[in-house]
Amino acid sequence: MTTTTATPGVRSPRRTRRRGWLPTVALLVISLFTVAPLLAVLVLALSPENAPTLPHAIPDSLTLDNITSIFAVGEFPLWLFNSFVYSAVSVVIILLTASMAAYALVRKRFPGRNALLWAIVATLMVPMQATLIPTFILVARIHGTNTLWGLIMPTLANAQAVFLIRQFIRDLPDELFDAARIDGAGEWRTFARIVLPLIRPVLATLAIFVFLWHWNDLLWPMIVGQTDHARTLTVGLATLHTETVSTAGIMSAAFVSFLPCLVIFIVLQRHIVAGITSSGVKG
Amino acid sequence: MLFVLPTLVIFGVFKFLPIAGAGAMSFTRYSLNGDFSWLGTDNYSRLFDDEHFWQSLGVTVSYVLLFVPLIIVVSLVGALLLNKVVRFSGTFRAVLFLPYLSSFVMAGIVWSWIFASDGPLNAALGGLGLGTVPFLSGDQLLVLASLALVAVWKGFGYSMLVFLAGLKAQPAEVHEAARLDGAGTWQAFRYVTLPLLKPVLFFVLVIETITGFQVFDTVYVMTGGGPNLASHSLIYFLYDEAFKFLDFGYASAVGMVLFAIVLVLSLVQRRLVEGKESK
Numbered sequence: 001m002t003t004t005t006a007t008p009g010v011r012s013p014r015r016t017r018r019r020g021w022l023p024t025v026a027l028l029v030i031s032l033f034t035v036a037p038l039l040a041v042l043v044l045a046l047s048p049e050n051a052p053t054l055p056h057a058i059p060d061s062l063t064l065d066n067i068t069s070i071f072a073v074g075e076f077p078l079w080l081f082n083s084f085v086y087s088a089v090s091v092v093i094i095l096l097t098a099s100m101a102a103y104a105l106v107r108k109r110f111p112g113r114n115a116l117l118w119a120i121v122a123t124l125m126v127p128m129q130a131t132l133i134p135t136f137i138l139v140a141r142i143h144g145t146n147t148l149w150g151l152i153m154p155t156l157a158n159a160q161a162v163f164l165i166r167q168f169i170r171d172l173p174d175e176l177f178d179a180a181r182i183d184g185a186g187e188w189r190t191f192a193r194i195v196l197p198l199i200r201p202v203l204a205t206l207a208i209f210v211f212l213w214h215w216n217d218l219l220w221p222m223i224v225g226q227t228d229h230a231r232t233l234t235v236g237l238a239t240l241h242t243e244t245v246s247t248a249g250i251m252s253a254a255f256v257s258f259l260p261c262l263v264i265f266i267v268l269q270r271h272i273v274a275g276i277t278s279s280g281v282k283g
Numbered sequence: 284m285l286f287v288l289p290t291l292v293i294f295g296v297f298k299f300l301p302i303a304g305a306g307a308m309s310f311t312r313y314s315l316n317g318d319f320s321w322l323g324t325d326n327y328s329r330l331f332d333d334e335h336f337w338q339s340l341g342v343t344v345s346y347v348l349l350f351v352p353l354i355i356v357v358s359l360v361g362a363l364l365l366n367k368v369v370r371f372s373g374t375f376r377a378v379l380f381l382p383y384l385s386s387f388v389m390a391g392i393v394w395s396w397i398f399a400s401d402g403p404l405n406a407a408l409g410g411l412g413l414g415t416v417p418f419l420s421g422d423q424l425l426v427l428a429s430l431a432l433v434a435v436w437k438g439f440g441y442s443m444l445v446f447l448a449g450l451k452a453q454p455a456e457v458h459e460a461a462r463l464d465g466a467g468t469w470q471a472f473r474y475v476t477l478p479l480l481k482p483v484l485f486f487v488l489v490i491e492t493i494t495g496f497q498v499f500d501t502v503y504v505m506t507g508g509g510p511n512l513a514s515h516s517l518i519y520f521l522y523d524e525a526f527k528f529l530d531f532g533y534a535s536a537v538g539m540v541l542f543a544i545v546l547v548l549s550l551v552q553r554r555l556v557e558g559k560e561s562k
Binding site for chain 1 (some may be wrong): 286289293298300301302304317360361367370375376377379380382384394396397401436445447497500503518521531535539546
């Protein structure tokens with residue numbers, strides 16, 4: 001819609017064209033602001049040891065040595081593994097339980113339905129930090145500290161997921177469910193064969209965001225996993241930063257932590273945009 | 284009923300129970316082994332007499348006042364530009380969004396390097412003959428502004444996309460009419476675009492204010508609350524009280540203060556959005 005601006009005679013074409021370049025130049029400047037730090041991470045991670053590098057010089061050769069050697073630092077591979085389990089398992093369980101609940105909340109009538117929905121949505125107003133201590137004590141009491149299940153379990157109560165999927169199911173046409181019933185499909189069949197395939201867009205969006213939130217999470221994993229082997233990569237990264245690890249080492253670790261998010265983004269970009277613009281997803 | 288059971292159990296144990304627990308614990312002295320004694324409102328009166336609490340709240344409010352206007356301006360400008368530029372707009376959108384994928388920890392690490400006394404920013408300033416700026420070790424305003432800049436870098440891509448969606452939803456005819464009436468770029472923005480964007484603006488304002496009040500990760504990674512508590516934010520205070528001094532009841536009272544702040548902001552937003560939306 002922005003292409004139909006030039007009204008002949010009002011402005012000279014030359015001036016319109018010159019003005020048209022300004023936003024592009026401004027965008028280039030902001031892009032520099034966003035990309036330069038990321039490029040610095042990449043260059044520092046790939047700079048050979050003891051070679052002159054940023055900010056004083058651009059290295060004349062690049063190497064993967066730092067990245068391979070970061071995998072030999074302490075429990076680094078285990079941190080990576082913990083992060084993957086924490087993020088991936090949470091995604092699967094949250095999506096499954098939230099869609100089941102959302103389906104029941106839309107299609108079934110049972111006592112306390114509205115109260116339950118209201119209670120779940122209301123938890124969105126309680127910041128995670130306010131319930132941090134009781135959650136930690138609860139997990140500690142059931143011997144969940146320094147374990148993966150202790151890390152994962154409390155984060156499975158994701159009100160945002162239930163709410164978004166519910167909105168999506170609510171907009172599916174009634175006829176669909178009537179047809180399924182006439183065909184003799186039971187609840188589970190209807191859910192697995194009709195609901196799940198149809199809500200794939202919202203599931204894809206949520207999957208990305210839940211993964212990002214969990215992968216990048218610091219406070220909760222830091223509190224639950226206090227021993228070296230129980231850390232996630234983000235917590236490990238913060239630890240490496242406070243310990244004396246070389247710039248190349250910390251930037252390599254940072255780069256490794258960023259890579260999965262980058263890959264997900266490149267592959268599933270449109271879902272991210274759709275997710276934010278349609279529903280306001282925020283962790 | 285079987286469908287809601289998993290969610291019911293998970294929410295019951297790990298959401299509703301901790302929420303009730305948080306409220307209850309703030310009225311007790313609580314130790315990790317489960318021993319507790321009822322204190323009534325003692326934690327709260329102690330909190331309101333604690334100068335470190337007011338210091339942390341002051342730090343957090345100052346941070347919010349720096350962070351929120353900055354992120355709103357950057358994300359709004361980004362969205363307005365993206366809405367104007369046709370060529371490569373998809374690429375630009377992706378590039379501006381990239382930092383959102385990183386963690387606050389990673390953002391903190393990269394920007395610690397950028398802000399370092401021998402880092403690129405100071406090298407550039409030195410090249411201009413401006414001397415060294417102590418971004419993370421100077422006075423409070425400078426340190427908080429530096430932390431806010433990191434959070435803007437990391438987070439503005441999200442709000443930018445929300446703004447962009449709001450801009451794309453505006454009817455083209457209104458803008459056409461404004462142009463025919465002879466409105467310049469600034470006038471069109473001031474009298475047409477901005478009023479139409481008000482609900483979205485308010486949403487972003489509240490969301491980012493809540494984000495600002497929760498600042499912790501960058502503080503933890505970049506300054507450790509320092510120098511001299513200059514960046515000792517509310518959540519940092521809560522974290523210290525709970526996991527350094529193991530004063531769980533007291534820390535819960537801090538959590539309740541944060542909850543109260545977020546609740547008020549959410550309710551204000553809800554009220555204003557419900558007034559405008561039909562759904």
